[in-house]
Amino acid sequence: xxxxxxxxxxxxxxxxxxxxxxxxxxxxxxxxxxxxxxxxxxxxxxxxxxxxxxxxxxxxxxxxxxxxxxxxxxxxxxxxxxxxxxxxxxxxxxxxxxxxxxxxxxxxxxxxxxxxxxxxxxxxxxxxxxxxxxxxxxxxxxxxxxxxxxxxxxxxxxxxxxxxxxxxxxxxxxxxxxxxxxxxxxxxxxxxxxxxxxxxxxxxxxxxxxxxxxxxxxxxxxxxxxxxxxxxxxxxxxxxxxxxxxxxxxxxxxxxxxxxxxxxxxxxxxxxxxxxxxxxxxxxxxxxxxxxxxxxxxxxxxxxxxxxxxxxxxxxxxxxxxxxxxxxxxxxxxxxxxxxxxxxxxxxxxxxxxxxxxxxxxxxxxxxxxxxxxxxxxxxxxxxxxxxxxxxxxxxxxxxxxxxxxxxxxxxxxxxxxxxxxxxxxxxxxxxxxxxxxxxxxxxxxxxxxxxxxxxxxxxxxxxxxxxxxxxxxxxxxxxxxxxxxxxxxxxxxxxx
Amino acid sequence: xxxxxxxxxxxxxxxxxxxxxxxxxxxxxxxxxxxxxxxxxxxxxxxxxxxxxxxxxxxxxxxxxxxxxxxxxxxxxxxxxxxxxxxxxxxxxxxxxxxxxxxxxxxxxxxxxxxxxxxxxxxxxxxxxxxxxxxxxxxxxxxxxxxxxxxxxxxxxxxxxxxxxxxxxxxxxxxxxxxxxxxxxxxxxxxxxxxxxxxxxxxxxxxxxxxxxxxxxxxxxxxxxxxxxxxxxxxxxxxxxxxxxxxxxxxxxxxxxxxxxxxxxxxxxxxxxxxxxxxxxxxxxxxxxxxxxxxxxxxxxxxxxxxxxxxxxxxxxxxxxxxxxxxxxxxxxxxxxxxxxxxxxxxxxxxxxxxxxxxxxxxxxxxxxxxxxxxxxxxxxxxxxxxxxxxxxxxxxxxxxxxxxxxxxxxxxxxxxxxxxxxxxxxxxxxxxxxxxxxxxxxxxxxxxxxxxxxxxxxxxxxxxxxxxxxxxxxxxxxxxxxxxxxxxxxxxxxxx
Numbered sequence: 001x002x003x004x005x006x007x008x009x010x011x012x013x014x015x016x017x018x019x020x021x022x023x024x025x026x027x028x029x030x031x032x033x034x035x036x037x038x039x040x041x042x043x044x045x046x047x048x049x050x051x052x053x054x055x056x057x058x059x060x061x062x063x064x065x066x067x068x069x070x071x072x073x074x075x076x077x078x079x080x081x082x083x084x085x086x087x088x089x090x091x092x093x094x095x096x097x098x099x100x101x102x103x104x105x106x107x108x109x110x111x112x113x114x115x116x117x118x119x120x121x122x123x124x125x126x127x128x129x130x131x132x133x134x135x136x137x138x139x140x141x142x143x144x145x146x147x148x149x150x151x152x153x154x155x156x157x158x159x160x161x162x163x164x165x166x167x168x169x170x171x172x173x174x175x176x177x178x179x180x181x182x183x184x185x186x187x188x189x190x191x192x193x194x195x196x197x198x199x200x201x202x203x204x205x206x207x208x209x210x211x212x213x214x215x216x217x218x219x220x221x222x223x224x225x226x227x228x229x230x231x232x233x234x235x236x237x238x239x240x241x242x243x244x245x246x247x248x249x250x251x252x253x254x255x256x257x258x259x260x261x262x263x264x265x266x267x268x269x270x271x272x273x274x275x276x277x278x279x280x281x282x283x284x285x286x287x288x289x290x291x292x293x294x295x296x297x298x299x300x301x302x303x304x305x306x307x308x309x310x311x312x313x314x315x316x317x318x319x320x321x322x323x324x325x326x327x328x329x330x331x332x333x334x335x336x337x338x339x340x341x342x343x344x345x346x347x348x349x350x351x352x353x354x355x356x357x358x359x360x361x362x363x364x365x366x367x368x369x370x371x372x373x374x375x376x377x378x379x380x381x382x383x384x385x386x387x388x389x390x391x392x393x394x395x396x397x398x399x400x401x402x403x404x405x406x407x408x409x410x411x412x413x414x415x416x417x418x419x420x421x422x423x424x425x426x427x428x429x430x431x432x433x434x435x436x437x438x439x440x441x442x443x444x445x446x447x448x449x450x451x452x453x454x455x456x457x458x459x460x461x462x463x464x465x466x467x468x469x470x471x472x473x474x475x476x477x478x479x480x481x482x483x484x485x486x487x488x489x490x491x492x493x494x495x496x497x
Numbered sequence: 498x499x500x501x502x503x504x505x506x507x508x509x510x511x512x513x514x515x516x517x518x519x520x521x522x523x524x525x526x527x528x529x530x531x532x533x534x535x536x537x538x539x540x541x542x543x544x545x546x547x548x549x550x551x552x553x554x555x556x557x558x559x560x561x562x563x564x565x566x567x568x569x570x571x572x573x574x575x576x577x578x579x580x581x582x583x584x585x586x587x588x589x590x591x592x593x594x595x596x597x598x599x600x601x602x603x604x605x606x607x608x609x610x611x612x613x614x615x616x617x618x619x620x621x622x623x624x625x626x627x628x629x630x631x632x633x634x635x636x637x638x639x640x641x642x643x644x645x646x647x648x649x650x651x652x653x654x655x656x657x658x659x660x661x662x663x664x665x666x667x668x669x670x671x672x673x674x675x676x677x678x679x680x681x682x683x684x685x686x687x688x689x690x691x692x693x694x695x696x697x698x699x700x701x702x703x704x705x706x707x708x709x710x711x712x713x714x715x716x717x718x719x720x721x722x723x724x725x726x727x728x729x730x731x732x733x734x735x736x737x738x739x740x741x742x743x744x745x746x747x748x749x750x751x752x753x754x755x756x757x758x759x760x761x762x763x764x765x766x767x768x769x770x771x772x773x774x775x776x777x778x779x780x781x782x783x784x785x786x787x788x789x790x791x792x793x794x795x796x797x798x799x800x801x802x803x804x805x806x807x808x809x810x811x812x813x814x815x816x817x818x819x820x821x822x823x824x825x826x827x828x829x830x831x832x833x834x835x836x837x838x839x840x841x842x843x844x845x846x847x848x849x850x851x852x853x854x855x856x857x858x859x860x861x862x863x864x865x866x867x868x869x870x871x872x873x874x875x876x877x878x879x880x881x882x883x884x885x886x887x888x889x890x891x892x893x894x895x896x897x898x899x900x901x902x903x904x905x906x907x908x909x910x911x912x913x914x915x916x917x918x919x920x921x922x923x924x925x926x927x928x929x930x931x932x933x934x935x936x937x938x939x940x941x942x943x944x945x946x947x948x949x950x951x952x953x954x955x956x957x958x959x960x961x962x963x964x965x966x967x968x969x970x971x972x973x974x975x976x977x978x979x980x981x982x983x984x985x986x987x988x989x990x991x992x993x994x
Contacts, residue, residue, distance in 0.1 A: 056901075059904070060557045060558075060643060060645050060646070061555075061557075061558075061640040061641065061643065062636065062639075062640065062643075062863040062864075062898040062899070062901070063635075063636040063637050063639065063640040063897075063898065064640075065898070065899060138560075139559065139560040140560050142559075142560065143558040143559065143560035143561075144558065146557055146558065146559075148557050149557070152907075152908075155907050155908075156907060159903070159907055191688060192910075193910075193916040193917070194910030194911070194913035194914060194916070195907075195910075366559040367559075400560075401559040401560065401562070402559070402562060404553075404559070406656070407556070410649075410652050410653060410656055410692075411649075411652075413689075413690075413691030413692075414691070416691035417691060418989075419690040419691070419918060420690070421916060492915075
C-alpha cells in the first residue's frame, strides 16, 4: 500500500513542531532521534565543565579550511591520573548537555573506573553548528553532516585531550553511546581502534540498513510489547485504524472523532486523518521505546511500565467503533495526560524541543536509510510497504539530496564485522530498535548483552531502586568488559616500556 | 639551512616537465610518486580487459551527487570460481595500465591462488579524472583527491564486482599495492576489513609522517646504498656539492660546469645551480630506489646493480674540484646515457610521462606530508632542515591549500595499529622508503618481511633469473600468508553454512 501523496508535501515542511507529520515509516526514523533524550526530564544537574575545540568543517577535503567550535563537557571528579580511564560519550542527535545529564550509567561507574567523563557534542546539534544559524539553510551547508565527519571530530578531540590534559596521554579511552550514539560508539571503535580501546554500544541498530534485517521487525516488536502489555491490547489498536477510517468518511464522523479524542484542533480532511494516524503510531512506538520499569518523566510524566497501564484501557477489540475509540482516548491520556493537566490533545505537539530535528531529518535522507514497513498481520499497524523510490523523491524535495542506502553497509561492514574487537552491543528486548541490533555474540570480544526487561538503552540510565535484575546484571557485565579492556591497555603499555 | 627563496616560485610551476625543480626534500616526495612506475619500461603486454564504474565524486558528502568513470582492469585467465580468490591492486599515483603490466608478482601467483586479478585506477590519475581536463584546475576541483575517497572507490568497486560477476560473491579479496599503493593496501585492510581479508603492502612508508621516524632516515639509507656501492662513493658525492658551489661563484665557473656535465642548457645563475643540485640529488635517490639485481629499463636503460656501476667512477673524494665533477659526469652517464644515445644531459628532463605529477604534488601538499631532512653528516647531501611552515606556504602558493600534517596519523593510527590483522609489510633494505616502513613484526598477523638485497618493492616485480634468494624467499612467505587468509576465509564461510 502506497503512502498517500498528500504526505509528500508535508515532508517538505518537516519542522520540530510538526515532526510527526510523516508516515509511521518515517516516524520510526525520527523516533530514533527523539528517543535518546526523551527518556529524561527529571534531570539531575551534574558537575561538569564546558569546553570548545576548533574543528575542521571538512575533515575529508582541503579546499575549504573553515573551522567551527565543537562543544564538549568534562567531568573529572573521580578521574585518577594513575591507572585511570576516559569514558567518551559519542554524542548523537541532540544537545550534549541532555546526554550528559541523563546518561547516569557513566556517572555511576566513574568512581570504580577512576574515569574522566567526556561528552562530545555531535556536529550540527546543540551549540556545535558548523555555519551558525545558516547550518540548515541548504544542502551545501548541510554537506558536512555525516557520521564520518562526526567520528573524525571525535578522533581529533581525543587526540587534543591527550595532548593538552596532563596525565591523559597514556590512558585508555572507551567510547560509550546509546541509540544513534551507540552506532557511533561501535563504528568509532571499528574505524579508530587506535583511539578507543573499546566501545559500549547501547541500543544501537547498526543492522537496520538495507536488507540486513526485515523491514517489519521494528513494528513487530512494538506490537509484541503491546501484546505483552495485556490481553487483546495489540488487537484493539489494530482495530482502531479501520474504526478511524470509517468515522473519517463523513464530516459528522470527523467532528465526532475530534471530540471523542479531545483534539485541540478539529480534523477537517483526509490529510488531517493521516496526521492523526501518524501521531497515534508514534505514540505507540514511543511507549514501546520508553517502557521503563519505574515512573519517569520525558515529554509528559509516565507511570512505571506505561504500556501495561495503557493496555488496561485496550482490552476489547470487538466493541463498537465509538467505544473502541473512546478506549483509545483513555489510553492516549496515560501518555499525554498522566499529570492530568492537559486540556486537550495536540496532534501537532512535538515530543521534545532539545533536539536537532532538522539535522536528523537530513541524516535520515542521506546516510541513515533505515527501511521500515508494516503488513498489519505481524504487527498492529496499517500495512505500509517500504518504498525507497518514494522516500528518495521526498528527500530530494525536502533537502535536494538523494539517499545512498548501500553506503553505510559499504562503509561500516553490515553483518560482516567479525574482525573487529572490544565492542559490547547491549539491547533491551522490549526495545523495538533491538530488531536492528546485534543480539548474539559475534566473537569473544564482540559481545551481545540482552536485557529481557529493558526498553531503549535502559542500561545507560542511572541506577534506580526499581531496576530489574536483568539490567543490573547487564551493567555489571558491561563494567567487567570495560575493566578488562583497561587492564589489557595497561598491560600492553607496560610491555612497551 | 633554509631553502633558497627562489625555489618558492618554482614550486608554483611544478609540472611534469619540471618536476625536479624542487629541493631534495620535496623531491623525495615526488620520487615516491615516480618510483612506482619508473621501474619498468620493458613491459610485457598482459591479457586484461578494461572496464569502468561510475563512482561518486564525493563519497563523504551528499550535496553534489556527481559521478565520474573510474577505470579498472580485470585478468581472469587463472581465476577459478570454485575455491578461487581475487587479488585487488590498490592503484596509486599513475596510469593503472602501467601498474597492471608491471606488477609481475600478481601475474606470477595468479595460477596457484586461482586468482582473478583486478587493477583499480586511483582517482585523478590515468583516465579516472573526476572532472575531466578540469580536474587539476583549482583546489575546488582537486578537493576530492584524498586517500579516503580513493579507498571508498575501492570498496564500492569490490562490492560492485561481487554483485555483478557470477562466482565472485563468496570469494576472498586480497589487497596488494606498492609504494603509495602499498600504503593504500594496508589502510584499506585497516578501514575496510569486511571487504578485504588481508593486504600485501610492499615498500609502504606508512610511518613516514609526523615524528614517527626521524626525517633524515630516507637520505641516510640513500647514502648507505652508495657507501655499499663502492669505497669512497658516498664521500665523493658529498664532496661534489661544495665543488659545484665553488665553480658557481663565477660566470666562467658556470660555463665550465655546463660543459663538463655536458648539459643541454648552460647554467647562468644561482637558480640554475639549485636546479642542478636538486636534479643530482634526485638522480642519487632514484638510483637507490631502483638498485635492482638485473638490467632493466625505466626512464633510461640501467645495468644490474646500477649503484655499483656508478660508484666505479666515484672512488676518490680528494681530487681537484674539476676532476671530481668530471667523475660525477661519468657517474651520471650511467644513469642518463647507459644506451649511449644521449647527446647531452637535460636537467629539465622528467623521469617518466605516465604519471599524474600534478595529482601527487597536490596530495603531498594536503594529506601526504612526509618530512624529509638532511644534515650532511649522516648523509651525503647538503644540509636541509624540514621546515613545515615554509612547506605550507609553498603549498598555499601552489594549490591554495595548507597541509594537515597530523591528519594521516589521526586517521590511520600511526604506530598504534596492533589491533588490525592480516597485513604483510614488505620492505627492501636497500630502499630508502624502508626507513618509513614497518620492518618488524607487530603481531602474528601484522608481519614484516625484509628483503636484504631488495630495492623499492622488488618483490612485486615479475620473477627474474637474477632474483636474489632473499626476494624469492620473501615472495614465497607472502604467498604462504595469502594462502592462509584464503583458507581461513573459506573455513569461516563453511562454518556459516
